[in-house]
Amino acid sequence: MLNARLSAGGIVARMSLDAPSLIATRMRMMRPSLVRELLKRATSPNIISFAGGLPNPKFFPNMSLIDASTDVLANDGGSVLQYAVSEGHPGLREWIAERYRVRFGLDVPVSNMLITTGSQQGIDLIGKVFIDPGDMIAIERPGYQGMLHALSVYQPQWAGVTLNEDGLDLAHLDRVLTESKAKLLMVCPNYQNPSGITYTEANRAAVAEIVKRHNVMLVEDDPYSELGFGGKSPTSFRKFLPEQCIALGSFSKLVAPGMRIGWLIAPNSVYERFVIAKQGTDFHTSNFAQRVLHSYLKATDINEHVALIQNGYATQCAAMLKAIDRYFPAGTHITRPDGGMFIWMTLPDEVDSVKLLDEAIDAGVTFLPGPTFYTDGGGKNQLRLSYSQSDEDKIDEGIQRLAAVVMRHLDAAE
């Protein structure tokens, strides 16, 4: 057969590969992000970054994690380093369930919980389990850019729901769900990314009542709720919608993102689908990282650690608000968060925040431009500022730099 083909075909080309023709439709649609390309220029050590949502490394429990690593490897290495169940380490899942009980008074069965490689993987698994090409997803406007990126590969259509300072715009939500027949409603109710706002209790209750009338699954992305300033602890949509809500959580902000450990809680009606999807995706999240984290959590007074990081980010947030009030021109609107990592800034209409980022990098400061957080080209004059990564003096210096760039930008736009 091989010889037959060779003689029939005459001279055979040495390389018949046309690699782009092999790429799946879903990946052909993915474009490199302009903002990511811009930020690649921002490599100077003098740059002050308000761009990424990175925790301040001074809060990482390095030394306690040495103890935890030693504990699990010395006492149970044969199991810690072996393959493990796809659902995740049972002890870690019990710890998370207990935390829901203590913080929210919510009973979350361990059998509805799946450990994920950060909550980012939770988002990806939601796309895998729910989204056929062309399916509609309702999303906050503005919404988390990493979620937009992760779900885009599943080729959905987007329906934005207006976000107000107290939560979702209820009339708009009902209209969007009715008209779009969205399968999923993606929300980040606590210290929202990118706006920093938190849904009020009344807004949540009203959102839940609307959701109950539609054939839609609410997805609560909640990486920030432990970061409430002054000990605040906002609730979970599981309180209102235990059977119609998938809750995502993460240790990235509570302990450290480099562990890559998050979780997903799904109602019985869909949980098993997630376990099957997780098996195929990577068998399970690093068992070593899960076990080390669990040993750390068992040995730690987590409330003390939470108080430490809450106070730290409250101080950093206050420093940024003060610097903005001092250096920025009139006509600047900002949110004033109660927790989390982000301030959302709206500048005069003539500002082009992507162009502004280009100019800001030259001045030694970065942020994320507004359009990153919209699926429909909104946010031109908006930007997200993260105060999580820098100490107070850097924050003051960075905001001063940025204000100067904004004023030059506004002068040039006139």
Added chain:
Amino acid sequence: MLNARLSAGGIVARMSLDAPSLIATRMRMMRPSLVRELLKRATSPNIISFAGGLPNPKFFPNMSLIDASTDVLANDGGSVLQYAVSEGHPGLREWIAERYRVRFGLDVPVSNMLITTGSQQGIDLIGKVFIDPGDMIAIERPGYQGMLHALSVYQPQWAGVTLNEDGLDLAHLDRVLTESKAKLLMVCPNYQNPSGITYTEANRAAVAEIVKRHNVMLVEDDPYSELGFGGKSPTSFRKFLPEQCIALGSFSKLVAPGMRIGWLIAPNSVYERFVIAKQGTDFHTSNFAQRVLHSYLKATDINEHVALIQNGYATQCAAMLKAIDRYFPAGTHITRPDGGMFIWMTLPDEVDSVKLLDEAIDAGVTFLPGPTFYTDGGGKNQLRLSYSQSDEDKIDEGIQRLAAVVMRHLDAAE
């Protein structure tokens, strides 16, 4: 708007959720595996498992990993525990590149390498990047069941290529690639899962010549090549097809699967697509696990460790071969591997290996039935036996139990 709907609609149903209707087509097709359900019964501590491809935990370097964890957390905790680049830790990628140089004389640019959450995630990313529903994948017959599971979610069609003891059947390969127009050819050339066979050098060269004449990407899954008995080190298809081969590797068998660290090497023509896919999937593989592993590898004489595990598995393999020769009836055909973890057994035609597993669990021994490794219902009278997990006495006892079950099964079938 909300009120208008409420009054117009009269009494509103409390729960409009129809969860199954929300599930994506790709996940609706996934069925729970019969074999997995059977194995859930196999929970007794007396059971001897030849089912999973689990490493023997006595080879795990627990104590060295304590040193490595202490090293990276004490000296660079702020970076180890922070978010990191999607491509993976540069030092670890350099270590892997150096290993390709030393073992194979191959130059693998670090810029073509991506760290994955085990090579299982590499397989999933390949599905994400390449497979549209209905696309054709050529695969070894029999082929790795975890690959079939991971890729099935992308809804491909399968074209099996006959596997002989020296590698792929060349005439069949050429015919399958010509007729199927497969996008991908999935191979496991070293100590293949499930058969244990290794492609000869001549077979690889001939496979490569055929592949070059087709618009197909060869995917080399290679988790076992460090496990060659007597220091054997078979090569990589990158030697023959640097631009038409994606190579997957893993530390699961070399160090420990609980770390969940593998890698993917892709040619320039497609590499960037994998980085974009990885970003959306989980940002990056656990940086903590990557950094601990890299510190361990730097401090370890890896060749000494490789010799230890090669000798260990060679001993376990010899014990299983000897026990099979001793206890099994005439008419049993087995492969006799040079490395890896698996022996592939073909029993008389009347054996039903799925039914046999059910009976074997009652007798205290497990394996994986042949049909698990075929997309077309083949393998009824075949089974995969893993000798990796058990010491010699357990292997002898388990094979004795299994032989008794087989003989009863054959008697009943007569």
